[in-house]
Amino acid sequence: MRTDSIDRPSLSACIEVSRLFGRLNQESRERLLAEAFVAFADRGEVIWFAGSESRFSATLAKGYVKLVRTAAQGTAVTVDIAGPGHTIGLLAVIEGHAYPLTAVAVSPTWYLKVPSALLRSLYQVDSALRDEVLHTMAPRLRRAHDMMARLTMGRVEQRLASVVLLLADSFGVRHDAGTTVAVPLTRSDLAEMAGTTVETTIRVLSRWTKAGWVEMRRRHLTVLHPESILNQSEGD
Amino acid sequence: MRTDSIDRPSLSACIEVSRLFGRLNQESRERLLAEAFVAFADRGEVIWFAGSESRFSATLAKGYVKLVRTAAQGTAVTVDIAGPGHTIGLLAVIEGHAYPLTAVAVSPTWYLKVPSALLRSLYQVDSALRDEVLHTMAPRLRRAHDMMARLTMGRVEQRLASVVLLLADSFGVRHDAGTTVAVPLTRSDLAEMAGTTVETTIRVLSRWTKAGWVEMRRRHLTVLHPESILNQSEGD
DNA sequence: GCACAGCTATGATGCGCGTCATAACATCGC
DNA sequence: GCGATGTTATGACGCGCATCATAGCTGTGC
Numbered sequence: 001m002r003t004d005s006i007d008r009p010s011l012s013a014c015i016e017v018s019r020l021f022g023r024l025n026q027e028s029r030e031r032l033l034a035e036a037f038v039a040f041a042d043r044g045e046v047i048w049f050a051g052s053e054s055r056f057s058a059t060l061a062k063g064y065v066k067l068v069r070t071a072a073q074g075t076a077v078t079v080d081i082a083g084p085g086h087t088i089g090l091l092a093v094i095e096g097h098a099y100p101l102t103a104v105a106v107s108p109t110w111y112l113k114v115p116s117a118l119l120r121s122l123y124q125v126d127s128a129l130r131d132e133v134l135h136t137m138a139p140r141l142r143r144a145h146d147m148m149a150r151l152t153m154g155r156v157e158q159r160l161a162s163v164v165l166l167l168a169d170s171f172g173v174r175h176d177a178g179t180t181v182a183v184p185l186t187r188s189d190l191a192e193m194a195g196t197t198v199e200t201t202i203r204v205l206s207r208w209t210k211a212g213w214v215e216m217r218r219r220h221l222t223v224l225h226p227e228s229i230l231n232q233s234e235g236d
Numbered sequence: 237m238r239t240d241s242i243d244r245p246s247l248s249a250c251i252e253v254s255r256l257f258g259r260l261n262q263e264s265r266e267r268l269l270a271e272a273f274v275a276f277a278d279r280g281e282v283i284w285f286a287g288s289e290s291r292f293s294a295t296l297a298k299g300y301v302k303l304v305r306t307a308a309q310g311t312a313v314t315v316d317i318a319g320p321g322h323t324i325g326l327l328a329v330i331e332g333h334a335y336p337l338t339a340v341a342v343s344p345t346w347y348l349k350v351p352s353a354l355l356r357s358l359y360q361v362d363s364a365l366r367d368e369v370l371h372t373m374a375p376r377l378r379r380a381h382d383m384m385a386r387l388t389m390g391r392v393e394q395r396l397a398s399v400v401l402l403l404a405d406s407f408g409v410r411h412d413a414g415t416t417v418a419v420p421l422t423r424s425d426l427a428e429m430a431g432t433t434v435e436t437t438i439r440v441l442s443r444w445t446k447a448g449w450v451e452m453r454r455r456h457l458t459v460l461h462p463e464s465i466l467n468q469s470e471g472d
Numbered sequence: 473g474c475a476c477a478g479c480t481a482t483g484a485t486g487c488g489c490g491t492c493a494t495a496a497c498a499t500c501g502c
Numbered sequence: 503g504c505g506a507t508g509t510t511a512t513g514a515c516g517c518g519c520a521t522c523a524t525a526g527c528t529g530t531g532c
Contacts, residue, residue, distance in 0.1 A: 069385035077385040091374045100378050130366060137373050138327045142336050144380035149305035149313040152387050152431025156519065186479065195388025197520060202481060218528090219479095392489065422509065433490060438511060454498095455509090 007062065007110065011038060014061040014112035020087045020132050021059065021112075028126045031118065039113045041065075041105040043184075050102040054092040056113045060084050063109025064171070064183045067101040068192070078193045079147075080140065081106070081183060083171050090133060093119050107184045151195055159194045160204050161229045164214070168223045177224060184219035243298065243346065247274060250297040250348035256323045256368050257295065257348075264362045267354065275349045277301075277341040279420075286338040290328040292349045296320050299345025300407070300419045303337040304428070314429045315383075316376065317342070317419060319407050326369060329355050343420050387431055395430045396440050397465045400450070404459045413451075413460060420455035 011033055015021045021032060038061075041047050047058060050070060058065070060082055067080040067088065079101065082088050092099045093116045123129055143166075150162040164181075172179035191201040208214045213229050215222040223229070247269055251257045257268060274297075277283050283294060286306060294301070296318055303316040303324065315337065318324050328335045329352045359365055379402075386398040400417075408415035427437040444450045449465045451458040459465070 067381075069381060071385065071389060075389045077388045079381045079384045091370075091377065094370070095374055101381065127363070130370075134327075134330070134366075134370060134373070137370070137377065138331055141327065141373065141377050141380060144377060144384060145303075145305060145315045145337060148315045148380060148384050148387065149307065151384065152313045153307060153311045187481095188479080198479090199481085199521085200519060202479095203519095206481075423511095424509080434509090435491085435511085436489060438509095439489095442511075 007108075008038060008040070009061045009110050011036065011112070014038060014059060014110075017061055017085045018059045018087060018112070019085050020090070020129070020136060023128055023132070024122075025126060025128065028122050028129065031122065032114070035118045036112055036114045039111055041109045041111070043105055043107055045105050047103040047105060047109075047111075048089065048099050050100060051098050054089055054097065054099050054116060056115050057087055057089040057093045057119050058103065059087040059112040059114065061110045061112060063105060063107045063111075065109060065111075066104050066106050066189065066192075068104055069101055076192055077195065078189065079144065081167070081170070081193075083183065087136065090119075090136065094123055094133065096120075106189060156194065156196045156200055157204055158230075159196065160190065160201060163190060163194045164221065164223060165226055165230060167221075168226070172223070178215070178222050179226070180220060180222040185221065186219055243344075244274060244276070245297045245346050247272065247348070250274060250295060250346075253297055253321045254295045254323060254348070255321050256326075256365070256372060259364055259368070260358075261362060261364065264358050264365070267358065268350070271354045272348050272350045275347055277345045277347070279341055279343055281341050283339040283341060283345075283347075284325065284335050286336060287334050290325060290333060290335050290352060292351050293323055293325040293329045293355050294339070295323040295348040295350065297346045297348060299341060299343045299347075301339050301345060301347075302342050302425065302428075303339055305337055312428055313431065314425065315380065317403070317406070317429075319419065323372065326355075326372065330359055330369065332356075342425060392430065392432045392436055393440055394466075395432065396426065396437060399426060399430045400457065400459060401462055401466060403457075404462065408459070414458050415462070416456060416458040421457065422455055 014036075015024070015029065015032060021029070024032065039058075041063075047065065048054075050068075061084060063084070065082045065088060066078045067082065068076050068078050070076045088103055089099060091097075096116075123133070147162070147166070151159055167181045167183060167185070168179045171182045173182050187201045187205065188198050190205075191198045194201065205214065205216065208229055209216060211228070213223075213225040215224060251260070251265065251268060257265070260268065275294075277299075283301065284290075286304075298320060301318045301324060302314045303318065304312050304314050306312045324339055325335060327333070332352075359369070383398070383402070387395055403417045403419060403421070404415045407418045409418050423437045423441065424434050426441075427434045430437065441450065441452065444465055445452060447464065449459075449461040451460060
């Protein structure tokens with residue numbers, strides 16, 4: 001089933017949800033409305049490839065995007081995930097570099113496509129935007145360092161736990177029983193993030209399911225006992 | 237042997253080598269000269285702990301500092317290394333957060349200590365400084381993503397190779413025979429960066445030494461055949 | 473309905489590397 | 503000089519997890 005264009009958000013809706021463009025001054029905002037446009041990427045579709053010239057940034061309105069680093073031999077590692085409100089490709093565009101990472105939609109995604117020239121000129125003019133850029137970079141750097149630390153040390157089970165909890169933290173929807181990760185991820189996606197294989201990921205997740213710590217339907221993961229999945233490996 | 241205070245660099249020398257403060261306007265520069273001061277940290281000394289309130293940033297003049305994340309159980313992971321010209325603690329100070337990482341000197345280090353209040357006020361006033369901050373963050377984020385990818389995938393031997401080559405690239409001194417890493421690192425430091433144990437690191441390095449790919453004296457590592465140490469694991 | 477692709481699941485096998493020894497050196501302080 | 507501490511080095515053992523193989527399951531297109 002294809003996502004209908006009925007879901008298509010308006011230009012201004014895209015700007016609204018954005019942390020980056022949300023507080024733009026009137027003039028900048030109008031330029032954005034005039035020159036930026038809304039685009040769509042289906043699940044699995046590549047928005048841009050690592051190494052290609054940066055022509056635009058993408059501000060996500062609906063859906064989720066994984067940022068992937070592909071190694072020489074073909075193994076791919078997901079180093080970050082972006083959701084609604086996030087802007088990706090920002091640094092590459094502003095600094096005029098090629099995209100360092102490949103961006104792939106993990107769910108049907110609507111996003112605001114801002115041409116490089118426009119973004120750069122807005123960046124020059126609007127000092128509020130400049131501050132916002134820094135504010136969006138800081139947590140990303142911190143997340144990256146955090147994940148680096150968690151990934152380099154310890155058991156695979158711990159690493160998976162870290163990944164799952166980070167996801168629940170960043171994109172979780174809390175309800176009575178637990179927290180459901182809003183991003184629709186396959187075991188393969190999770191494996192790619194934790195730096196392990198699909199098989200091991202499946203094994204660990206079924207173990208957790210049997211223990212009643214998580215629940216999984218389709219591509220949606222619900223964390224019931226965060227402490228348990230974290231401690232199992234630490235304590236033991 | 238303690239590093240003598242004879243080596244102590246002047247305030248202006250510290251500012252000179254800095255990428256961040258190098259192009260400051262006259263007024264900002266004078267404030268810096270008036271309110272910042274030079275400090276020293278011996279090898280192994282902690283400059284600040286993760287989680288503590290950020291009171292100052294540090295601009296390195298001589299020596300090297302590792303940025304470490306310490307996990308709950310005590311295992312430490314080095315997520316970044318800074319050398320002369322680099323400024324650390326920047327984001328924490330500007331955003332008014334606690335330091336996210338622990339900073340430890342890996343060699344006798346002289347640095348410029350810039351109080352938070354001063355840095356923040358300079359940041360507000362001087363727009364050139366603001367741009368520089370972004371320029372210094374971008375490569376760090378890229379490096380972090382790069383290392384994340386390399387660390388999550390593959391053999392320990394590859395990961396060590398990545399770490400060593402990154403070091404040679406960032407802090408290498410080229411000469412006829414090869415590239416010598418300027419940072420004095422122990423096997424334990426390298427292990428901490430590659431996410432492995434000291435023993436394995438030693439084994440791998442002796443293997444490389446026997447193959448004639450690297451040379452090591454004291455804490456100084458020289459890379460002779462970069463391609464070999466990278467390919468051994470990939471190709472095989 | 474059927475076929476096909478993508479995802480989930482489970483079991484057998486082997487080896488990479490973490491863990492636990494033990495010891496030779498180097499470096500520093502006294 | 504001496505011992506204390508940190509660093510480098512090597513060997514034995516065993517488990518965790520990647521790899522390979524196989525199969526049930528779910529959704530999508532014809």
